Amino acid sequence: MPDPSAGFSLETVSNLGADLLDGVAPRLVTIHGRRRGTSSGFLWRPGLIVTAEEAVEADEDVTVTRPDGSQVSASLVGRDPSTDIALLRIEEQPLADFEFSPSDSLRAGHLVFTAGRHLEGLTAALGIVALASGPWRSLRGGVIDRRIHLDVRLDFQSEGGVALDTNGRIMGMTVLGPRGRVLVIPSDTIERVAPQLLEKGRVARGYLGLGLQPVRIDRAAADAAGLAEPRGLIVISVDQDGPGQKADIRQGDILVRWNADAVPSVRYVYRLLGPESVGQAVDLGILRAGEHMTLAVEIWERPKPQ
Structure with missing residues (x-):
């Protein structure tokens, strides 16, 4: 066990987790869908939200609850079912720039925080990387830059939220895979796909x-x-x-x-x-x-x- 005199304590770890959630809270939103209920998303750029594609239906008007609690209408900019990434647009508000954390340094055994936003407020969980390997193709043919599985519980309302490293940086989006497995769509994939959705509304196939x-x-x-x-x-x-x-x-x-x-x-x-x-x-x-x-x-x- 670590020596408490060296500055380690459960309270320190607890406060760290809460601080990480506070740091990402200004980017987390709730996505309201007609048939699926609510899920999560995060502000990628001012007025632009990244969320899980399966949580957004092509023909519906989407409502978003912003971090300040206000609700606004959102339009679908584009979607890519093969990587499970969708891009939404809402009224633009000031937003600080951020950089994704690259996923190439992630290894099995690393701790990861997941964060989303329910109607009742923020959600968080602490998990472990169960698998971290190289690129793979999804069942729909999309190239995902890294296969990352988390040993953590994720509900439908938190899907489309973020996975954070222990420095509080966003390293990807959390989604539910086959058999309830929790996957991370890594930052590398989001940075490759989201600009294509912004430009063309889809990824060419x-x-x-x-x-x-x-x-x-x-x-x-x-x-x-x-x-x-x-x-x-x-x-x-x-x-x-x-x-x-x-x-x-x-x-x-x-x-x-x-x-x-x-x-x-x-x-x-x-x-x-x-x-x-x-x-x-x-x-x-x-x-x-x-x-x-x-x-x-x-x-x-x-x-x-x-």
Whole structure:
């Protein structure tokens, strides 16, 4: 145990936690949604709020409770489901500048404070970094700069709040992942995605213009195509004037390769259609009426939803 004479005490730790929360309180807001209830967010820049994308519905007018307790309407600037980041705009008020804490120094075992804002007031929790590793792709294909899991309890109302290092700096946004796991969308990802949302309202994603569905194929056809598993993706729809149609891909074709790699699932293809894929040309291995062929396709940017 630390020596109390060296200046360590539970009261010191307790006061430190409260001071960290006080320091971030002027940035924490409550997001009011029609169907999901409330969640948290934080002021990124004057008049601009970062929050969890799944907490904001595209077609609704959002209300925000500001740090001073006043409620204002917010408009949706942009959203990126693949990284779970949304950007809202409210009436601008004076706001001190801040710098995110980079996440690259975070290690398993480090202590982390989480903070959000409920209708009743501020919320806080103290947790530990359960996992800190390198970049990963979300189930929706977005690149998250670091995989950070926290051993801490987080409720829906606190989702979209912040994760703080022990110096009180914001190192990311807290969200709920699969099976209730608490994840941190790191500061590196927010700094990369939020400016794109501010400029364009969305993050560009690749587009093939094809509807795909998993299918098992004949073993002989799989062997002829050099596949370890007799699986592919059947084309169930082709968008009019889309990149797939331009490349002569037809309904009923079976996609078996992306360049030299097999395509085990629709999710796998979706993950390949990230922002970096736009403008690239790929060779798609196709089975058509038992015949193997290769078609070159240029990946377009996904059209903006109407």
